[in-house]
Amino acid sequence: MNRFRPFVAALLLLVVAGAASAAERIPAHPRDLTFGPLAFEVPDPAAYRHDLPGGGTAFVVEDHALPLVRIALTLRTGGFLEAPGEEGLAGLTATMLRRGGAGELSAEAFDERLDFLATNLSVMAGPTSTTVMLDCLSPRLDESLDLLFAMLTAPRFDAERLAVEKGNVREQLARRNDDAAEILQREWSWLLYGPAHPAARQMTAAGLEALGRDALVRFHRATYRPAHLIAAVAGDVEAASVLASLARRLAAWKADGPEIPWPPAAPEPRAEPGLYRVEKEIPQGKVVIGQLGVRWERWDDPGRYALMVMNEILGGDFTSRITQRVRSDEGLAYSAGSSYDIGIFWPGSFTISYESKSATVALAAKISLEEIARIRTEEVSEAELRQAKSSFIDSFPRRFETPFLIARTFANDVLIDRPHTYWRDYRDRIRAVDAAAVREAAARHLDPERMLMLVVGDWAAIAPGDADGRASMGELFGGAARELPLRDPLTLEPRP
Amino acid sequence: MQIPLLPNRSCAVAVVVAAAWLALAGAVCADTTAHRAEVPVEQFTLDNGMTFLLVQRPQMTTVAAGWVAKVGSANERPGITGLSHFFEHMMFKGSRVIGTTDITRDLAIQAEQEAVQERMREIYAEQRLRWRRGQIADPYAPENRTEELKELAQRFAKLVEEQRALMVKEEFSKLYTEAGGTGLNAGTDYDMTFYFITVPANKLELWFWLESDRLASPVFRDFYAERDVVHEERRLRTESTPTGKFEELFDSLFWQSHPYGWPVVGWPSDLQVISQADADAYYATYYAPNNLTVALVGNFEPAVVRRLAERYFGRLQRGKVPPPEVVTLEMPQLAEKRMLAECDCQPQVEVRYHTVPFEHADSYALDVLSALLNGRTGRLYKSLVLGEQVAVSAMAYQESRKWAGYFSFQAEAKGEATPARLEEAWYAELAKLQNEPVQALELEKVKNQIAAGAFRRLDSNFFLMLQLLLYEGYGDWTYLNTWAEKTLAVTAEDVQRVAKQYFAPENRSVALYRRKAGAPPAAPMPPGFDELSPNLQQMVRAQLRQLAAVNDPEVLRASATAIGSQVASAPPELRPAMQVILTAIELRLAELLAAAPGGEK
Structure with a gap:
């Protein structure tokens, strides 16, 4: 552990522990403690950033403490490139890339070799990008990279393995209604974005059946490209050597065809406000309340930071207003809180989520809506503001705590076109948020008229509300609940 | 202690295996002697x-x-x-x-709260007696509260309110x-x-x-x-x-x-x-x-x-008595136990055996045994998922708790395969482990992963802190530094021995999960339903489900009257749907009255 690590320089610390100077007496209250400064400088992306052939970018952060290397390669492919009717193709291609053999190696030999090397290799397709993750011992890096690039450039998509995988996926589809939380998640994303949106797409059994090996081969050929590839590398490597190694392999990767359309496009979502419910016999109601949010292209807009602070106070963590009232004061839920996901490629969403026993679903909703109304009209207290802001500011260094986090954070900047200066200015922008800006953010971005509520549970027990008559579902969202029929898990058609 | 990345004998062993593996084995013999997997604590x-x-x-x-x-x-x-x-x-x-803003008052309120709760507990003793005598269905349900309980609950709520003002x-x-x-x-x-x-x-x-x-x-x-x-x-x-x-x-x-x-x-x-x-x-x-x-x-x-x-x-006082040990030992199991459950879940199986607790000498061989079974090149995936294709997933693990441990096999069924079929497949895999020693190369692969894992688990501060607490909770944090070496020392003979020792049929418990049959087939839809548009069908279906929950004929009759009076003024496209609902109400009324004791008066 004694070797010098370059990234340490960036994080050079001057920890002056308060303890060193304090008298041997315990202060009466923790607010009486004094702390030395945590000298921390945001790592400089230029120190790690390198160009790759084909317009790609790499961030390499050396760390020789353990003989391990982590690499994430992010590609511009994913769900957004699926044609209608091909829902799930991006995911299945990614899975079979890893599981179907590559180059000279059959599927079995490929798996065996990786396991023998103790190398972890995975491919994950998301709605807007696909990431290949490699985690290996540093002496095995070269051979592990050979396997990784054989997989990316010469996948075999073994037909037998594909048949097994499709059978397994079908089983997963068949159990989509077993867990109420999964029903909630699916119906909520459809209510907000509609079934065709990349953020909400779902596979059907018939669609899966239609996805043959040829579809995977075609999708791989058409969308997996070395161009614009983003690499995040951290661990026991020499930067120059790993860069040369990546460049050599990328140069050998031949892929032609039209450019991938970028940024990812998606239909404009339209969500119909109101109260929705799905019937499921469980002793709790599982609930989401929320609305479509914003897509924000400017990273330096003060409103963005005010919105983050607003959500933190409303329902962002354990000490937030919603958690306190719903969980601590009333004991209505084990978990209750909110999140405001600011969209990058399409509008994000605001959601309050909780689960509560059937009789108190309405009461918890009523409290949550009261809190939304309050934060839109009343300024938050100085204490709340101070606490929320310092939680962002003081926990900020953790975002760069490990070499891999540094590399991945900067790599993600490139993917979503976020300027690296975002990190340099982040804490000052949070500091600048005041109570008026928080109220304005709430008034602008939380709109009770546009909100939806979705409940999965036993409606006959939920609708009347609590025994003390404090709230019933009839008083929320105009009183009428639209029943969403439980869908057949294989076809996703409403069940008779 | 220094953990070599691979056991010293690994190259020699691997080279004598089939020719196809020669190239592989050579590459793996690079060493990482510069690094130590021991944590300096x-x-x-x-x-x-x-x-x-x-x-x-x-x-x-x-x-x-x-x-x-x-x-x-x-x-x-x-x-x-x-x-x-x-x-x-x-x-x-x-x-x-x-x-709190006022600890003195806070504690006084708490004492009052406790007195109220103590009285409530006394009454709950009486409530449990009433429950045992069959006078109430649930001793704690709000609807069964006695007058005094209700009054106490109110007093308690007031005290909570008072305390919260200080909190x-x-x-x-x-x-x-x-x-x-x-x-x-x-x-x-x-x-x-x-x-x-x-x-x-x-x-x-x-x-x-x-x-x-x-x-x-x-x-x-x-x-x-x-x-x-x-x-x-x-x-x-x-x-x-x-x-x-x-x-x-x-x-x-x-x-x-x-x-x-x-x-x-x-x-x-x-x-x-x-x-x-x-x-x-x-x-x-x-x-x-x-x-x-x-x-x-x-x-x-x-x-x-x-x-x-x-x-x-340093200001904390040592306890007056040392915390007592858990002294009750698990009785040796004498006969197989089985549970058959029906749930909204994938058909699945668990077979569980009593084995050994934390740091028992055999726990390491049992860990290796489970490692041989797990992963994409493990025996379970190969035989149950890829080979016979009877499972979507299958896994096994040794859980070594502080006082006792167990070994568990779990798998989820695929297609028409039954949980019983998965159970059989497990016994077949088990028999192989009992009858044949593990091949050197297979053992080597597992040990490579264990050696790599010894480094990987040190990567995160938070995870390292949790592991120290976990092993200390089991009784010995140094396990963090001894586990890899002891596990790498496990031999093929050790694996075979524990496979024979702990997996006797009378030592196992088996859980079989079947998917619950769907809700009983829905009652036939009332006449006219099939002619409605899909949208209207959906609306009617929702209404019918609510109707099914109504048991009061008066409510039904009132609904029928209300709907009946609106039919004429409703938009033409809705009328057929309303008729269907009216028919359904009539059918429901007839059903209720037929079920009522004595029929309708």
Whole structure:
């Protein structure tokens, strides 16, 4: 552990522990403690950033403490490139890339070799990008990279393995209604974005059946490209050597065809406000309340930071207003809180989520809506503001705590076109948020008229509300609940 | 100790295997002798018996900090099950300083609350008697409350209100959040309870202040309201998940005499009557400093930490009696046990065997045995998922708890395969392990992964801190540094021996899960339904479901009248749907009246 690590320089610390100077007496209250400064400088992306052939970018952060290397390669492919009717193709291609053999190696030999090397290799397709993750011992890096690039450039998509995988996926589809939380998640994303949106797409059994090996081969050929590839590398490597190694392999990767359309496009979502419910016999109601949010292209807009602070106070963590009232004061839920996901490629969403026993679903909703109304009209207290802001500011260094986090954070900047200066200015922008800006953010971005509520549970027990008559579902969202029929898990058609 | 990345004999062994493997084996023999997988831990113990484990990571900006109380549900007894977990919740409620603006009044109100609850518990004893006599269906249901209970509940609610006016809600959590602390949380297990957070390195003294304060003068505010949160947690984790209730049942079936047989979250009826006095007695015994260990991993000066430890935690008093051991041993199992469950879940199976506890000499061979079975090139995946294609997934693991352990096989069925078919497939795999020694190369692969894992698990500060607490909770943190070496020493003969020793049929318990048959086929739709458009059908279906829940003929008749009066004025496209609903109401009325005793008058 004694070797010098370059990234340490960036994080050079001057920890002056308060303890060193304090008298041997315990202060009466923790607010009486004094702390030395945590000298921390945001790592400089230029120190790690390198160009790759084909317009790609790499961030390499050396760390020789353990003989391990982590690499994430992010590609511009994913769900957004699926044609209608091909829902799930991006995911299945990614899975079979890893599981179907590559180059000279059959599927079995490929798996065996990786396991023998103790190398972890995975491919994950998301709605807007696909990431290949490699985690290996540093002496095995070269051979592990050979396997990784054989997989990316010469996948075999073994037909037998594909048949097994499709059978397994079908089983997963068949159990989509077993867990109420999964029903909630699916119906909520459809209510907000509609079934065709990349953020909400779902596979059907018939669609899966239609996805043959040829579809995977075609999708791989058409969308997996070395161009614009983003690499995040951290661990026991020499930067120059790993860069040369990546460049050599990328140069050998031949892929032609039209450019991938970028940024990812998606239909404009339209969500119909109101109260929705799905019937499921469980002793709790599982609930989401929320609305479509914003897509924000400017990273330096003060409103963005005010919105983050607003959500933190409303329902962002354990000490937030919603958690306190719903969980601590009333004991209505084990978990209750909110999140405001600011969209990058399409509008994000605001959601309050909780689960509560059937009789108190309405009461918890009523409290949550009261809190939304309050934060839109009343300024938050100085204490709340101070606490929320310092939680962002003081926990900020953790975002760069490990070499891999540094590399991945900067790599993600490139993917979503976020300027690296975002990190340099982040804490000052949070500091600048005041109570008026928080109220304005709430008034602008939380709109009770546009909100939806979705409940999965036993409606006959939920609708009347609590025994003390404090709230019933009839008083929320105009009183009428639209029943969403439980869908057949294989076809996703409403069940008779 | 230095862990070679691969055992020394690995190259020699691999080379003699089939030619196809020669190229592979050569490549794997590179070594990493420059690195050590041993964690340098600095340990010290205060005079009161509290132990500290320190791992310095000077390049970090934070400290991952936690402590473990060596107490879990196994230390409970019938009547107070769930208390350890309940405690974990109560430890966030503050102290004499944190969480209130007026501690004197706060404590006075709490005493009054306790008196009210004590009287309620007396009445609940009578309620349980009424329940045993069959006079009420549920001793705790609100609708069965006696007048006095109702009145007491109201008095209690007033006291809660009064106390809340003095409370600084969630002050404990807020102080951390405001200081940039992240991941504040806690966990309870069968053998231990742990509390952890990551704090910025310059705020470590805040951790010492808050943690020693909640141990030195805890005040269990909101004791009875927090009980409701725990009930919700139970509903969330056990009752609302596809298999939660049955897993709980299977645990109780598996353990005959050992306290591992009751759930960590406790039996709901015990939660109803747990008192503050129970909590106080438990606390004095198990939360004494001699039963606690701290782990700190991150950026700090050990000398500073020692001074802080003595100043802050040195004030805790050693417990008057040492925490008692769990002395009840599991009875040797004499016959196979089986559970057949029906749930909204994938058909699946679990086969479980009594094996050995933490650090038992055979636990390492059992770990290797499970490693041979797991993963994408493991035996279970190859035979059950790829070969016979009867399973979607299959896995096995050895769970070595503090006082006892078990080995479990689990698989989820694919297609038409039954859970019984998966059970057979497991016995076939097991027989191979019992009858044939593991091939050298296969064992080698598993050991390569174990050696790599020995490094991987040191990567994260937070995870390293948790592992120190976990192993200390089981009784010995040094396991972190000895596990890999002992596991790498396991031989093919060891694996075969444990496969023969622990997997006898009479030592197993089997859980078979079948998918619950769908709800009984829906009643036929009323005449006219099939002619409606899909949209209207959906609307009618929703209405019919609500109708099915109505049992009062008067309500039905009123609805029929209301709908009937609207038919004429309704939009033409809706009329057919309304007719269908009216027909359905008539049918429903007829059904109700036929079922009523004596028929309609």
